[in-house]
Structures are given as C-alpha cells and as structure tokens.
Amino acid sequence: MSGTSEGPTPAADLDRSAVTVSDITASTRRGAAGDADGGPPAYRSVFAAAPLAMAVVDRRGLVTDANEALGGLLCGLPGGGSAGLVGRSAADLLDLASDTRTWHAYREVLRGRRAELRCTRRLKRPDGRPLWVQVAVAPLDGGTGGVLLSVTDVSGHRELQDRLRHLEMHDPVTLLPNRTLFFERVTGALETESFEQGGTGRIGLCYLDLDGFRAVNDTLGHRVGDQLLAAVAERLTACAEEAGRTRPGVPLVARLGGDEFALLVEDSTGTEQLADLAESALKALQAPFDLSGQRLNVSASIGVVERHAAGTTATGLMQAADTTLYWAKVDGKDRWTLFDPERNAHLMTRQTLASTLRPAIERGEFRLDYQPLVGMSDGRLRGVEALVRWDHPRFGLLPPNRFVALAEEDGSIVPLGRWVLATACRQARAWQLARPDDPPLFVSVNVAVRQVWDSDLVADVAEILAETGLAPSLLQLELTESAVMGSAGRPLQALQSLSDMGVNIAIDDFGTGYSNLAYLSRLPVSVLKLDGSFVRGFQYEGTGAPPNPADEVVVEAMIALAHRLGLTVTAECVETSAQAGRLRRIGCDTGQGWLYSRPVPPDRISELMAGASYAVGNP
Template identity: 35%
Template sequence: MNYQQLEQYKTDILIIDDMVDNLRVLSSILSRAGYNVRKALDWQMAWTACQTLLPDLILLDIMMPEIDGYEVCQRFKAWDLTANIPIIFISALDDVFDKVKAFKIGAVDYISKPFELEEVLVRVQNQITLRTAQLEIITLNSQLEQRVKQRTWELETTLQKLQREISVRQSLQSKLLDLALHDSLTGLPNRVLFIKRLEKALIRTQQEANYHFAVLCLDCDRFKVVNDSLGHLVGDELLIVIARRLESCLTSFDTIARLGGDEFGIILDKLTDVCQAIQVAESILQKLSLPFKLSRYEVFMNVSIGINWGGQNYDKPEHLLRDTDTAMYHAKALGKGRYHVFAPKMYQEAIELLEMENDLRKAIEREEFIIYYQPIISINTGKISGFEALLRWQHPTHGLVYPTNFIPVAEETGLINPINMWVLQSACQQLQIWQNHSTASQTLTMSVNLSAGLFYQPNFIAQIDNILCDTQVNPASLEIEITESVIMKNTDEIKIILQQLKDRKIKLIMDDFGTGYSSLSYLHMFPFDALKIDQSFVKLMQENKENMGLVPAMIGIATSMGMTAIAEGVETPEQLAQLKNLNCHFAQGYLFSQAISQKLVLELMQSSPQW
C-alpha cells in the first residue's frame, strides 16, 4: 500500500463489547469522527470480522461472558495476522492491577468507564497515528534498496514520532500508577501503598536484627459531626489540614498514609524502643488539640491513636495493621483523644468477643436463654408483691452465664433487641400463669428491664401490643424498668413513647436511680411510677448510720412526686428496718431471695413467706 492509498484509506475500527448500548455510543462517536466502525458482541463475532477484514484498531471490553477481554486479547496476539493490531481496553475496572494486567498481555492503552468523548477520540487518534507510522515504516523498508537516500530523512522523522508516542505512553502509565497508589484528596499514600511499605519493613526486621519500627493508626474523633453539620467540603478541607499537621510531626524516614475516610496510618522508621513512638503520639495529640482555622470555620478536632511495635512476630502486614487498629479502638473506648499501645491480650479479647457474638446468634436460634425471677417485697405488708425477670444464658459449654458477661456484646451488635423482646414475652406468659394459680395474688406484678436501643425501634410499641395480645396479661401488672441513659437523647421522642406505654396502663420504673445523670427536671418531664434505688446506696446506708447517705433524700423525692421507692440489694434485717423507718415502699435482695427458677417461685409462693 503506497502513500496515496494510505491517504484514501478509511481507518477501520472494530469494537468488541457485549453491551449493545456501549457499542451504539462508541460507534456513533467514532463514525462522526470519520472512522469506519464495525461491532462485535463476543469473541466469535470478532473472529469472523477479522477474517473478513483486518481492522486497524480494536476497542475491547474486559467484562464479557464466556470469554473475557483478557483472553480475547491474548488470542489476537497469538494470531500472526492480528498480532500487531493495537488493542485499547475500555472497562469499568479501575484498579491499577487490572490496568497493569491489560498492558502486560499486549494492550496499548486503557480507557476507564464511564469515558469522556474527547478522551476516547484523542486516545484512538494517538493509536491510529502510531499505527499509521508503523505502516509507513513497513512501506519504507520494502522500498529501502531503491530509495534509501530519498527516504532516510522520512525514516528518521517517523522514528522520532514513535519515540514521542512511546514517551507519552510511558508517562501516562507512570501517572496512572501514581494515582492508583495515592489519595487524591491529601496526596498521601493510600492503603495499598501503605501495606506494601509495611511489608518491606517486616522483611527488613527479619534480615536486620537491629532494625525496628512502629505503626500508628489514627482515627479522628467526632469527624462525622463536622461532616454532617458543616458539609463534606469543609470535612475535606479539614482532612487536608490534618494531613499537613501530621506530616509536620514526622521525619523524612517515616511514612504517613490516608487509609480511608478519617483514618490515617503512620510507619515510624528506625526506632530503638516503643517510647519513641509514644513521644510521637503525644506530639500528634498536642498539635491536633490546637484549633483548625479553615476558610470559613474554626474547628476543634482530636484523634484516637493505636500504637504497635513492628517486631518479628508478624508474617503479614495486614495482621500488624489489624492489631494496631485494635489498640486504636481501645483508645476510643477509654475516652478518645488519647493513645493506647497494643498488647497481645487485646487480640485474644477481640477473638473472644467475636466468638461471643457468634454464640449469641446461635443462642437465639437454639433458645438457650432462661429467665430467673427475684421477688419484690412490700415493706408495709412483708409479703411478695411481684417479681423482677432476670435473664440468664444456659451456654452449652460454659454453663450458666450472667447478663453482665454478654449484654454489652448483645447491645453493641444489636442482638439485644430480639433477646429483650423474648424476655418480655416469656415474662408476661409466666405472669399470666402465676396470676391464675391458687397460691398467687391477682395483683402480682412482673418487672422487666429493657435496653435503651429498643426504644428507638420504629415498631417498638407495636411489638408491645402484640405481646399483650398474645399473653392476655393485664398491662397494669407489667412494670418496665428503664435506665437513665434511655431518656438522655431525643427526649421529645422518648417522652411520646413512654406516654404511649402509660396509656396502656403499663408502669414505668427508673432503674439504678442516682448512678447516672439523675436530674429532677427529667423526673418532672417523664411519667415514671417508681424509682429504683441502686444497691450501692443501700449498702452505704448501713455503713454510715448517722446520716444514711442519700437514701432518705431519694425516698423523699419519690414520695413528693407521687412515686413509689424500691430499694435494691437488701441483704440484712438492719437494712430492712432502716428502709421501713424511712417509709420506703418496696425492697428486693438476698435477704428475701436470690433470683430463682420458675419452679422454685411456685414453691416460694406456696410457703407464704412473711418478712
């Protein structure tokens, strides 16, 4: 083919994509640009098209059924007639390793979806230009013997053009790799590059006995509040400023990366002991405690820091980073704005928590929970007035597990909601049975503790109604105990829910009164029927007989507000006598009975105890 034929020849482009819409859009773009465009939905159609007419350029999608783009590319490169046809991948896969793989198997370029029209045209034109140049070289070589002198200058020009194209391609590949390994917002290394550098540091510790390093994980405290209140643009600006401050705390040997969101990772290089890492953490906390003066706002922010000594006990960087994260979450749990150094027992605790969560899920399915009942005594009559339902877990291997050992995990994972509703359902069913028994009073009450999270469930009241309907228990006999944490957030919303419970004649008890955020204003706002005095105050009452602590005041508050007072943890006759003299209404504790099974409850009621 001579130069005149090349000029008259209309460039042929073959597009291979299983998405009809993509074929239509690309075909339209390239046809308007003056190219002859053919389309194929799969490998077989593409093969047939190439046998009919060899294209000048192939645009190839990666994600296709049966035979993906990588395999199609390899088949074309293995066929002599198509081996030199340039192939450009067009794909939604944007990971650097997908791109590297594409280049390794012979692609000349890579366009990420969704693509820009101008970008497609420029990249196609670049490759067509390169292809044309290659054809020119072939033509020149075939005529070299006859026209060496005439074509020497043209050959040199063409080679220069090729070199420029190669340089552009190499520069583009370098930029793509840099973008894939760095955070676009802060310019810091990202998690992928951070893990690679961690891996190098671990390898070095195995090769050099005197080499040591430390890893820090930092998570911004209350960053979500800034994002939600001031907007994501302000949040992004804050992250950039935080990154610059963190860099100022480090040396040129250290590595800092943005691991994602508001979390950063630091590798402190060439240390002698963990104390140096602690000093850096303290310096970071001090610098970040200063206000951040942004373009429109002044913001205060601090971080929780996990510290881990990068020793030879780790084979994988992911495990080292995992344990550093664990230390960081311990710092958050201890009050935020501080650091915590990882200890091996933390990992074991994390594993135990995960096992506990798995066991709890199985326990719900297998109905391993049981309820014990502790009697509540009327101080005036000395008789049983009701019971408090107390949850126990009959673990298949650990035996009887008390709620203090598993309720925190249940609350954190959200499993507390189905557990709570099961307790309420079971307790109401049991109360209905006891009230119909000849030895029990019709006025017998049942007290049930409910977790704070349950009150924020949208179907909470509907669930209560279903239980009352199913068990046919008298709502006036049901007492729901609520800790003060329930009423500390969304007070208007909680007030409505509590009033709906009151409308159903259900009694409301403030549990552990005096141990949390007790405020008389809260008592006035919410329709409580009783206050439960924590056992710690009852114990102090006996130890300090002169003024008996706060118990008299608590009973006085309850009486003045038309509520009853219930004392927990009564263990001695002296405590009972003191409570009686103070006109306390009800009491429970080991003096009367510990929590017992439902079978023993009947025996206890049949004995008609009197205190």
C-alpha cells in the first residue's frame, strides 16, 4: 500500500509536489473529458503513471476507470486492485455514505450542482488497522456528468496527530485522561444528541480528593508523592473496570490536577450505582501503599453527583461535585457524600445574604421588633429586648439567626449593631415621652463581641445616649456568656467603662458556656439571663409530665448566688403559667417568653404599656 512519507520534506519540495498533483489532476480531468468526446486517450499515460490515486466515476457513482496507484492503495480492501474497482460504487469503496452531510455533498457533485467535495474517511485494513484517506471529488471538464475522484493516504499524519493528542490529553504521572479530556467527555455526554439517541439520559460523577496528600509531598518529597498518585490511579482504574463488569459501560477515570481524581459515569442508572462506585473507591484506597520502602496509609473524600443530563452543564456538574466534596471534608473525611439540593440551596442563600448585607444596611432593609420583659412578682412590663429582623426583598422577613453570624464574619455587624443600638434607644425614649407619668421601660440590646473589638463601643453608646436623651440606666447591653467570661484587656475595659457610665450589662444564655462563677464576681455585670433550656425542664401545663427536680435545684441555686452578688435574674423561654409560677416561687426577677408576648412591632408595645399587668399572661 502507498503511504505518506515518514521523513521531513522541505517546503520547496512540498510546493513542487502540490503543483505536480494539481497539474496531473487538471490534465486528467481534461483528458478524460476529451476521451469521452471521442478524442484521443492522451491522458491515460499520465493517469496510469500518476503517484496520486485516482478514479473516474460516472454520474451514477460507479467507477469507470482507476489507476494503479488507487488499486495499490486499496489493495486488500473489498474491491481492491485497479481492475477490480471498475463498476464498483465509489461511495461504498470510500465510505462516503456513512454520514448524511458528506453523502449529500457527494451527490450534489455527481449532479453538477457543486464544484467539489473534500473529506477525510477512515477505512479498515484486513488486519484491523485503520487507513485514513483524504478524498477529493470534482466534476470532469466537458459536461460528461462524470467526476474525478482522488485519494491520498494520510494515515501517517493522522497517527502522529493521535500520538500528539494522546500526550496532550493524558496526565504524564498517572497516564490517566487529564482535565482537558475529562471535560471534553463530560461536554460530549451532555450534548442533546448524546442522551436522545438512547441510554438512561443521566450522568454521574464521583469527585475524589486525597486526605492529607500535601503532608506526603512535604515530608517524603514529590517523587514519592508522584508514585502515590500513580498507585492511586491504578486502584481507581481497577474499581472502574470492576464496575464495568457488573453494569454496561466502564466509568472514565481522570486526574484533574494535584490529588484530585474523577470517575465519570455516562448513562448512569441512579444514585445507587454512584454510591456503590464511591464505596468501592474508598475501600480500594484503605489498603496501605508500599512505595520506595515507605508504607503509606491514605484516605479520600468523595463528592457524589447524579442527575439528568438534560439541562445540566459541565460547569454546573463540577460546581455541584466540588461543593459536595467540601461537605465530605467538613463531615469528617474518609467518606463519600451525596449532593443534597436543599443543603446546596441553603449554602447559596447564605452566600447571597453575605454578599448583600452591607448594601442592605445602607438601603434600610432592617427593622426592630421588641419582646416584653415582665416582672415575675407583679406581672408588670419592666422593659423590652430589641430583636433585629431583615426585611429581605427576595427571601422575606428573616430572623437574626439567619444573618447575624454572617454579619459577625464579615464585620458588617459593626454598622448593623450601631444602627440597632441607635434605633432601640430612640424608640425607648419615644415611649418615655409618650407616657411621662409611667415608669420608663428599659431597652435591652444584643452586642456581638466583634463590636467591642472592631469599634469604639463606649464612644458609640455615649454618643447615641446623648443624641436620643435616653438615660444610661434605661439601656441594657446583652453579651453571650462565652464572650464575657474570660474577658480581658480591651473588652473588659469597655464593659467597665459602660458600667461606670450607668449602662446595665447582662450575660445572655447564662448556664450554657463557661459558667465560671468565681470570675463572674469580678465582672461589671448587673443581670443574668438564664438559658431557656433550664426553664423547659419545669413542668408544662396540661402535659402531665413531672418536673425535673435537678433543673429546679440548679436554677434556684443560680438565682440565689446571683442575688448574693447583687445581680438580677431574667428567665428566657417562659411559655406556661406553671413555669412562671415555679420561677416566681424560687425568686426569679423577670421573665421573657411567649407566655407574655412574642416579639412585636413598637406600636404593639405602646398598647401593652397602656394595658393591665400580666397576671397570668396572654400568649
């Protein structure tokens, strides 16, 4: 068989070859046309001796003449040999009907409606090796209706391209498909034509990351690290091959970079298949690796995604896999985790809220509700706790637990806290001015520890009290127990300055954190707010459940100790009159909870101030 030259060809030689082939083709087309018109067959000597494989094809698509170069090229193929080619269908010989576009263009050339056709075809030799040929089809001169067909063997060039592509598309360390080839396969699997031609129409992905691989590189060197990656690749490949024996199709194993691997399952059958594959991958990596005299134990975390191919993009699939891999790491490593749309939606919502917090403060999207603080002895309204809400334009009214932690993380708690403090003080002063003959209500405002560190809280409080005219004794600042206990340096100085100013300091959720009672005596604290978990242990009305004696003993002891230290005590989460009665009997000062009122807007507090005392409480 003829083939392309393996050696390098100078540019001038390539140009001369192109001219020679062009001249031969043009001469043959004119000569063949002249012969058809009765002219002398002068072209035949050129046609027969030409190194370019050629054939004359009539308008029916049948070979009427072929030269020895074509016969030699197709030798051993069906219809091989120049004599055996005559009368054969050129489309069958060169596989021109295997795709619709090429077949249509070829027929257009035969009918004289198209000037030429150029295409590359893959034929098969008797030994199974591919024969790549470049085919050119052009009409003959003279209007005979026939065409001249020329064929060039480009197998050598194609094999070189394939070798270069293989190097380009495979990882040199593990010999696995690399990130480029992986995404090419993913993109191809997600094309509409791929899943509409049959199969399950689903796609699955196991995204794997080795736990602690960096330590191997840092302590044993990159050579051992590369050996480990290659060994991991072998085990994952064995897992994929084993999976292919039980279900149609072998998963594609790829190295995406670093210590990240992927197992792609096209036409997956569901999450069970992906879960089995992830489980087998984890088990395969549990056995120790013996490398260069070192025995290494590694584990992996795997994010698993399985979904319909329709509507999925390669980017979306990888984002889901990356998020799920992160969950697997957070959940404890050495495990696989399945993508959870609800968990992802929560994460996306959290990211959206975090990115819009500061602009929301500037746009005035926050508001304050107030929950009454009621005297346990007489049932009268003593004060209120200010609770911030975010009136989000997309997600509706959000409670503090949806955004306060985010605000603390990015520092926006400082401007938000300043706004809450100013708004609450202004409102407390407005209530006082509206009912000058009644005892004024104090307002309790939550303060994050970051507000103490990242701003001058003392100066802010002093400025706000001066602007609003609210007396310092009517302001209570609440800090969590974990933030207050163990305070030293600037936080302790700030709390002491605020206390000296006359502001009350309360420890929120007391009893759930450090509970360092000895340290408590040295803090400028005036109020303890007992965590609601203690109150829930008291008997509920109508449930028939007995009270927890230990809870009552603990609460009574804390109240007694607080009173000995000169502190008042507020009980949170008071929901029944039975709880309120027991708290009153053991000396609790004030209560807060749904028994008295849920958090309400400011105008509702005004109504409560004008009403009777909470003798038994109204939910």
